[in-house]
Amino acid sequence: MAFQHPSAHSRAAYGVQHRNVRLTRRFTIVSNDLVQHPELSMNARGLGAYIQSLPAGTPIGIKDLLSELPLGQVCIASALRELEDHGFLGRSKEHLPNGRLITRTVSHNHPSAAELAPAAPQTPPAPRPAPPPQPAPEPAPAPAPEPDPAPEE
Numbered sequence: 001m002a003f004q005h006p007s008a009h010s011r012a013a014y015g016v017q018h019r020n021v022r023l024t025r026r027f028t029i030v031s032n033d034l035v036q037h038p039e040l041s042m043n044a045r046g047l048g049a050y051i052q053s054l055p056a057g058t059p060i061g062i063k064d065l066l067s068e069l070p071l072g073q074v075c076i077a078s079a080l081r082e083l084e085d086h087g088f089l090g091r092s093k094e095h096l097p098n099g100r101l102i103t104r105t106v107s108h109n110h111p112s113a114a115e116l117a118p119a120a121p122q123t124p125p126a127p128r129p130a131p132p133p134q135p136a137p138e139p140a141p142a143p144a145p146e147p148d149p150a151p152e153e
Helices: 042-053 062-068 073-085 111-115
Strands: 089-095 101-107
Touching (some): 042 073, 042 101, 062 073, 073 089
16 A cells, blocks of 8 residues: 655645645735625625736726726726725715825735735835945064175175
């Protein structure tokens, strides 16, 4: 009988099996709290995962999402409300100095992230001071000059 290693993965008798490749680019890590949330519709789960895959600064207003996704305006608005109600999205109105009113949207990978302080703007770290100059090593003493040879007689 062959020895079965105790830490070897057992093969599932039924249900889903996963065959994965290691992803090194163009992937997103999404919380199971979002994609398996029992109270969110599949549209909200999918939209939340889509939003989390976007780079920071990408516009995600209803009109922007309408042009990117095969969903209707009511469906997108409803999914955004669900995400906001369950803490996966934060939206606030903001007045710009020029008088325009904008909606600031923050995507949270977990509802508890909404309680965290907003991230400080990324600023480059202050340059480190230059190390003090090292004193130059003392030159090795030169050998004493040899005396002149005595004149021959």
